Amino acid sequence: MSTHSSRTAGRLMVSPSVIVLFIWMVVPLAITIFFSFRFYRLLSPGRERWVGFDNYAWFLNSPDFWVAILNTLLLVIGVLIITVVFGILIALLIDQPVWGQGILRILVISPFFVMPPVAASIWENLFMHPQNGLLAAASRGLGQEPILYLEAYPMASIIFIVSWEWLPFATLILLTALQSMSSEQLEAAEMDGASAFNRFRFMTLPHLKRAITVVVLIQTIFLLGIFGEIFTTTQGGPGSASTTLPYMIYKQALIAKDVGRAAAGGIIAVILANIVAIGLMRAIGKNIDA
Amino acid sequence: MARAVTTQTKVTYTIAAWAVALLIFFPVLWTILTSFKTEASAVASPPELLGADWTLQNYTDVWARSDYPRFFWNSVWISIGSTLLGLVIAIPAAWSMAFVPGKRTKDLLMWMLSTKMMPAVGVLIPMYLIFQKTGLFDTRIGLILALMLINLPIIIWMLYTYFKEIPGEILEAARMDGASLKNEILYILTPMAVPGIASTLLLNVILAWNEAFWTITLTTINAAPLSAFIASFSAPQGLFYAKLSAASTMAIAPILILGWFSQKQLVRGLTFGAVK
Numbered sequence: 050m051s052t053h054s055s056r057t058a059g060r061l062m063v064s065p066s067v068i069v070l071f072i073w074m075v076v077p078l079a080i081t082i083f084f085s086f087r088f089y090r091l092l093s094p095g096r097e098r099w100v101g102f103d104n105y106a107w108f109l110n111s112p113d114f115w116v117a118i119l120n121t122l123l124l125v126i127g128v129l130i131i132t133v134v135f136g137i138l139i140a141l142l143i144d145q146p147v148w149g150q151g152i153l154r155i156l157v158i159s160p161f162f163v164m165p166p167v168a169a170s171i172w173e174n175l176f177m178h179p180q181n182g183l184l185a186a187a188s189r190g191l192g193q194e195p196i197l198y199l200e201a202y203p204m205a206s207i208i209f210i211v212s213w214e215w216l217p218f219a220t221l222i223l224l225t226a227l228q229s230m231s232s233e234q235l236e237a238a239e240m241d242g243a244s245a246f247n248r249f250r251f252m253t254l255p256h257l258k259r260a261i262t263v264v265v266l267i268q269t270i271f272l273l274g275i276f277g278e279i280f281t282t283t284q285g286g287p288g289s290a291s292t293t294l295p296y297m298i299y300k301q302a303l304i305a306k307d308v309g310r311a312a313a314g315g316i317i318a319v320i321l322a323n324i325v326a327i328g329l330m331r332a333i334g335k336n337i338d339a
Numbered sequence: 340m341a342r343a344v345t346t347q348t349k350v351t352y353t354i355a356a357w358a359v360a361l362l363i364f365f366p367v368l369w370t371i372l373t374s375f376k377t378e379a380s381a382v383a384s385p386p387e388l389l390g391a392d393w394t395l396q397n398y399t400d401v402w403a404r405s406d407y408p409r410f411f412w413n414s415v416w417i418s419i420g421s422t423l424l425g426l427v428i429a430i431p432a433a434w435s436m437a438f439v440p441g442k443r444t445k446d447l448l449m450w451m452l453s454t455k456m457m458p459a460v461g462v463l464i465p466m467y468l469i470f471q472k473t474g475l476f477d478t479r480i481g482l483i484l485a486l487m488l489i490n491l492p493i494i495i496w497m498l499y500t501y502f503k504e505i506p507g508e509i510l511e512a513a514r515m516d517g518a519s520l521k522n523e524i525l526y527i528l529t530p531m532a533v534p535g536i537a538s539t540l541l542l543n544v545i546l547a548w549n550e551a552f553w554t555i556t557l558t559t560i561n562a563a564p565l566s567a568f569i570a571s572f573s574a575p576q577g578l579f580y581a582k583l584s585a586a587s588t589m590a591i592a593p594i595l596i597l598g599w600f601s602q603k604q605l606v607r608g609l610t611f612g613a614v615k
Contacts, residue, residue: 059439062431066495067447069428073488074454077462077469084464139359145352146344155599156360159367162598164549166570167587171370174583181382181580183369190385217363218609225606226614263610274459277551281570298460303556308464315461326456330449 078319084312091306104313113289117297118321120204124293125272127208128215129265135212136219136264137257141249143220144227154221161217165277172210173199173282203283203291210278215271219264226260227253266329273322294318367595374398374584381580397585407568407586414564414590416479417554418547421486422540425494428487430536433498438507448499451492459489459552470557479562485553490543493609497542500612501535538604541597548594565590 088100108114143153160168176182177198185195198206230253238248276295279285285292285300292300298318302311361368373381377392401407436444466485467476475481505528513527551566558567569590598605606614 056439056441059435059441062435063447065428066432066451066491069488070451070454070491074457077465078457080465080468081462139363142352142356142359145356146349147353147356148349149353149357153356153360154602156364158598158602158605159364159595161605162545162549162595163367163591164566164569164594165551166555166566167590168366170569170583171366171587174580175369175373176366181384183386186384186386213363213366221602222606222610222614260610260614263613267609270455273456274552276460277555277566277570280551280555295458295460298463299556302460302464302467308468312464315458315463318458319461322456322458322461326453329456330453 081312081315081319084308085316087309087312089308089312091308100309104309105317107310108313108317113292113297116289117292117294120291121273121293121295123204124208124211124275125269128212128272129268131208131212132215132219132268133261133264135216136223139216139220140224140227141253143224154224158217158221160213161215161221163214165214165275166281168214169210169278169281172206172213177206199283200287203287207275207278207282207291210282211272211275214278215268219268222260222264223257226257230256269325269329273325294321367591370584371588373581374588376581378579378581381584394581397581398589401582401585401589407589410563410565410568411589413479413482413562414548414566417482417486417562417564418544420479420483421490421547422494422543424483425487425491425543426498426536426540429491429494429498433495433502436495437499437502437505438510448496451495455489455492463556466553467556477558477560477562482554482557482562482564485557486547486550489550489553490546493546494539494543496611497539497608498535500607501539502532503612504535505531538601538608541601542605542608545594545598545601 085104086099086101087097088103089097139157143150143157147153163171174182176184179185179195179197179200182195184198188195196202235248235252238252243251274295275293276299279291279293279296280299283291285296289297294314295318298311298314301307301314305311372388372391374397375393375395376387377394377396380387380391383391436448470476470481473481475484509527509531510523513523518527548564549566551570554564554566555570558564569587
């Protein structure tokens with residue numbers, strides 16, 4: 050079916066996508082690299098000049114940088130562990146014979162459709178607010194002092210909020226994968242005396258491998274860029290306690306108006322993301338047939 | 340399901356599953372409930388439920404704030420506009436990769452997905468400056484372009500997995516019967532492709548609606564959608580809880596309802612056909 054003319058037509062049809070994605074990838078990246086070697090502050094115009102690797106040196110030597118790297122890793126890994134572990138448990142529960150499975154799916158997936166600033170704002174104000182939040186009321190009801198969640202435990206609170214947003218996604222995908230499992234095989238294993246744990250360990254978990262890979266891949270793409278939740282709740286604070294790499298670059302760019310240093314930070318973020326991406330793309334390449 | 344299940348087990352599982360599901364859903368439910376309370380009732384301690392003062396005032400208040408509808412319509416324009424533009428570019432590409440695959444098709448698809456891996460902050464500065472210089476900053480068309488670009492790989496991937504399931508033999512059979520290319524596309528391919536295109540559209544409207552990086556950094560007032568509105572509404576002092584909840588409910592309700600209808604396709608779409 051692929052004659053010469055149809056191949057040419059095929060290229061013509063693909064090229065607009067390739068061209069816009071290529072421009073989208075290369076042009077901003079080239080400009081960022083260019084700026085990363087320049088002294089360029091919007092607040093001191095006319096002093097632009099080449100500074101070699103100074104911006105990179107500043108970024109890498111800034112005490113905030115290592116905090117930001119650690120926070121970014123904590124956020125990604127923390128949310129991945131929470132969503133995958135609880136996702137499997139909840140999916141297993143909903144996959145049992147229960148009444149109203151359709152409604153259960155809808156209830157569970159709902160948080161995924163809540164836009165990040167709204168999710169963050171709901172948790173910040175209606176739940177974690179030390180005066181009026183529901184959690185503060187619960188603490189008072191138990192005779193305890195309300196906990197200042199976002200001030201005292203900013204990263205843990207953000208990980209919790211982001212996990213709430215992504216748990217539905219993980220659960221729904223794992224549930225869908227579970228439902229494609231052959232129940233005859235499981236029953237046969239049960240009759241042969243395999244314990245519930247062994248059935249899970251040797252049958253269910255291997256079956257879920259592909260779904261787990263996909264959950265990890267997709268979530269990592271989105272989690273590395275988490276921004277709206279931090280912007281809405283802690284603004285990276287107190288101090289830099291909840292500053293992640295994206296938020297640190299944002300602060301450098303749009304608040305400090307230091308284009309050069311922010312660009313260097315951007316390039317560092319791109320390099321780190323690529324390291325993660327190469328590993329993940331290998332995994333997805335094996336698990337998804339294109 | 341051949342397994343015999345006693346009613347008692349089923350009741351136990353049902354109670355446990357509903358408890359977990361309601362716990363996960365509770366923050367959304369609580370927000371909706373709070374949006375119908377008076378401000379005094381919303382911050383009452385202990386929290387009021389049955390004895391609360393119910394009102395629709397918050398919705399009329401939020402809507403009457405002259406700027407809310409503008410944020411709302413910006414969200415509508417940007418999410419639908421970017422998705423439609425993305426589909427126009429993606430449909431031919433996904434089509435030809437699915438029906439006339441070459442040796443490099445898989446590499447090309449992987450490369451497209453890899454552009455999603457680039458952290459948005461990495462290119463924030465150039466985007467900011469390009470948008471400033473070209474006059475796209477704080478315009479709907481600028482955000483439509485930006486969101487189209489970030490979602491394009493996902494749109495192409497989703498369409499590709501849907502198109503790949505259309506059997507090529509049907510086309511050949513139609514050709515044998517002398518169908519013209521126009522008829523082939525109009526009467527055979529289009530009807531089979533429409534469901535896939537529809538769910539791609541739905542999911543990408545949801546993704547674009549909820550996008551909260553470019554919509555916040557590339558707008559100030561004119562083109563700012565609901566994500567920016569809610570972000571700026573944070574930390575309300577004292578008496579704005581009910582209004583915040585009403586604004587939040589209005590920001591998420593359209594997408595929540597769309598989402599409920601598309602949750603089956605969501606799994607397939609967002610896992611690029613790997614989990615069905």
